[in-house]
Amino acid sequence: MSLSIENVAKRFGDHAALDGVSLEARQGEFLALLGPSGSGKTTLLRVLAGLERPDQGMVRFGGEDLLTMDARARRIGMVFQHYALFRHMSVAQNIAFGLQVRPAKTRPSRAEISDRVEGLLSLVQLEGLGGRYPAQLSGGQRQRVALARALAIEPRMLLLDEPFGALDAKVRRDLRGWLRRIHDETGLTTIFVTHDQEEAMDLADRVAILRDGRLEQVDTPEQIYEAPASAFVFDFVGDGVQAPGEVAGGVLTVEGWRTPAPVGALPGPVTMSFRGENTDMLPPHAEGVPARVISVLRRGGLSRATCEIGGRTLVLEAPQSLAAPGIEVRLAPRSYLLHPR
Amino acid sequence: MSLAPSPPFTGRPRRAWRKDSVLPGFPLALGITLTWLSLIFLLPLSALLLRPWELGLSGFWTVVTDPRVLAALRISFGAAALAATINAGLGLLIAWVLSRYTFPGRRVVDALVDLPFALPTAVAGIALTAIYAPNGPLGAPLAELGIRIAYTPLGIVLALIFVGLPFVVRTVQPVLEDLDREVEEAARTLGATPRQTAWRVVLPALAPALLTGVGLAFARAAGEYGSVIFIAGNMPLRSEIAPLLIVIKLEQFDYAGAASVGLAMLALSFTGLLLLNTLQGVLARRGRA
Numbered sequence: 001m002s003l004s005i006e007n008v009a010k011r012f013g014d015h016a017a018l019d020g021v022s023l024e025a026r027q028g029e030f031l032a033l034l035g036p037s038g039s040g041k042t043t044l045l046r047v048l049a050g051l052e053r054p055d056q057g058m059v060r061f062g063g064e065d066l067l068t069m070d071a072r073a074r075r076i077g078m079v080f081q082h083y084a085l086f087r088h089m090s091v092a093q094n095i096a097f098g099l100q101v102r103p104a105k106t107r108p109s110r111a112e113i114s115d116r117v118e119g120l121l122s123l124v125q126l127e128g129l130g131g132r133y134p135a136q137l138s139g140g141q142r143q144r145v146a147l148a149r150a151l152a153i154e155p156r157m158l159l160l161d162e163p164f165g166a167l168d169a170k171v172r173r174d175l176r177g178w179l180r181r182i183h184d185e186t187g188l189t190t191i192f193v194t195h196d197q198e199e200a201m202d203l204a205d206r207v208a209i210l211r212d213g214r215l216e217q218v219d220t221p222e223q224i225y226e227a228p229a230s231a232f233v234f235d236f237v238g239d240g241v242q243a244p245g246e247v248a249g250g251v252l253t254v255e256g257w258r259t260p261a262p263v264g265a266l267p268g269p270v271t272m273s274f275r276g277e278n279t280d281m282l283p284p285h286a287e288g289v290p291a292r293v294i295s296v297l298r299r300g301g302l303s304r305a306t307c308e309i310g311g312r313t314l315v316l317e318a319p320q321s322l323a324a325p326g327i328e329v330r331l332a333p334r335s336y337l338l339h340p341r
Numbered sequence: 342m343s344l345a346p347s348p349p350f351t352g353r354p355r356r357a358w359r360k361d362s363v364l365p366g367f368p369l370a371l372g373i374t375l376t377w378l379s380l381i382f383l384l385p386l387s388a389l390l391l392r393p394w395e396l397g398l399s400g401f402w403t404v405v406t407d408p409r410v411l412a413a414l415r416i417s418f419g420a421a422a423l424a425a426t427i428n429a430g431l432g433l434l435i436a437w438v439l440s441r442y443t444f445p446g447r448r449v450v451d452a453l454v455d456l457p458f459a460l461p462t463a464v465a466g467i468a469l470t471a472i473y474a475p476n477g478p479l480g481a482p483l484a485e486l487g488i489r490i491a492y493t494p495l496g497i498v499l500a501l502i503f504v505g506l507p508f509v510v511r512t513v514q515p516v517l518e519d520l521d522r523e524v525e526e527a528a529r530t531l532g533a534t535p536r537q538t539a540w541r542v543v544l545p546a547l548a549p550a551l552l553t554g555v556g557l558a559f560a561r562a563a564g565e566y567g568s569v570i571f572i573a574g575n576m577p578l579r580s581e582i583a584p585l586l587i588v589i590k591l592e593q594f595d596y597a598g599a600a601s602v603g604l605a606m607l608a609l610s611f612t613g614l615l616l617l618n619t620l621q622g623v624l625a626r627r628g629r630a
Contacts, residue, residue: 051526071529078530084523088545098531101541153531
């Protein structure tokens with residue numbers, strides 16, 4: 001079933017948490033909501049779960065109007081940032097909760113519930129830990145219990161709020177691959193919120209980037225990295241540098257460097273963005289943006305130099321001859337992006 | 342710097358009952374604790390324990406099995422248990438309202454809850470009597486319906502509810518405020534109705550605190566004297582509480598008899614509190630271990 005969000009807005013007092021967001025997700029898609037804190041991504045997730053009621057807009061899921069349904073009836077599994085496990089219940093009781101609260105007519109039998117719990121415990125690789133209490137588990141294990149609990153109700157869609165936010169780096173990487181496998185196995189439409197661009201780019205089929213309650217760009221990770229729709233997106237999804245410039249009469253001027261403007265560039269003030277891996281470092285008499293080497297880090301046969309360009313820094317690979325602090329250089333981007341300023 | 346020389350190795354690890362803590366000087370801290378407890382609690386209590394034996398075992402037994410004493414104990418502890426049970430529900434409700442809703446005057450209501458702590462209990466007893474007496478503003482209409490509150494065991498329960506309420510509210514409220522709202526939201530997304538969420542998720546999380554509060558309210562009510570004697574009517578066998586009986590015996594210079602009733606009360610209270618604390622400990626451990 002596909003999800004369609006149309007022009008959803010939500011205000012908290014004076015603050016517009018969501019300001020007209022429209023978004024589609026295909027059946028079985030793994031979609032990341034990426035943005036800095038306060039960008040509205042969690043609010044959007046809560047609207048989908050039914051925990052927040054939008055002021056306007058439409059949310060349809062498989063032809064159904066989700067907004068007319070209570071959170072209880074939506075059958076959308078949600079994994080909360082801090083897991084929100086029931087601490088007085090054992091792991092098995094936590095997982096079984098969603099089945100046990102069903103009305104007697106649709107509630108599976110005791111044996112079925114216990115079978116289902118066993119199946120989920122092995123899916124999340126926590127066999128034999130059903131009798132433990134959440135307080136006796138590590139962070140990564142709690143995370144997996146929360147996921148198993150959400151999957152127990154056979155949800156039609158899975159929502160995850162910063163699923164790895166509270167875990168250390170190693171556990172994060174392990175769980176990431178594992179979550180992707182679970183998604184591929186269950187085939188559920190999955191939407192997860194993160195502020196970690198690497199996580200979003202690694203994991204998702206498509207990434208939706210939010211800023212101040214608005215959608216900046218929705219695209220595949222490759223497209224977002226290669227063709228960011230705005231200077232904000234460029235800055236958010238990778239390391240690079242942005243310098244103010246000007247396009248006039250077919251000429252682009254950046255930090256005193258003049259070069260023919262790309263075809264179709266609109267005249268006016270622009271932001272020029274480029275990444276270190278697409279940039280060559282050249283001697284000072286060559287063509288390029290003037291810069292100065294601040295520090296050099298040698299690792300193996302390579303030198304990585306940190307350069308300063310008009311007060312901003314960029315890290316890139318440097319040829320041996322230029323890899324010394326204090327040297328004036330020119331930086332020639334092999335490719336760059338211009339966004340109106 | 343440590344105040345004590347390091348303990349000699351005795352072959353057994355000593356850490357078992359002494360955990361590292363931020364409080365410095367364990368010997369000093371424990372010393373003060375024990376001295377203080379001895380002076381304040383153990384000394385008077387041991388006097389209470391020793392005094393009744395002046396009568397001999399059979400004398401003690403005669404005193405505590407006297408029908409008037411038995412009736413008084415039944416009334417004191419029965420009314421205290423009933424009041425504590427009512428306070429469990431009422432206090433939970435008040436704590437819920439105070440921590441979950443904002444309404445004009447919330448702070449005033451919040452402060453009012455503590456009033457039974459501060460008010461001399463005799464004042465509370467007199468006020469309750471004035472209101473619920475057969476000629477009082479609430480007592481008169483109730484009397485017409487055939488319900489008498491003042492000068493009956495009902496009045497005792499009422500006074501005990503009054504003195505016990507803050508114990509329940511003040512133990513439950515902070516736990517309720519700390520309770521993670523996400524847990525309730527999780528229950529909702531899993532399909533639980535509000536009632537199921539309250540019963541299966543919120544209440545079990547509150548149970549240890551609620552039990553503690555009920556235990557305190559019960560203990561306080563069992564020994565309550567000041568507010569009860571005004572409203573109870575103090576009819577022997579019917580509405581006479583055990584603490585009053587102790588005072589009566591004291592006035593008759595029957596010190597050993599008074600101590601015997603006191604000892605019986607102590608034993609009953611201690612048993613009740615021990616049961617509640619054990620249950621509370623079991624409930625609390627589940628979530629922490």
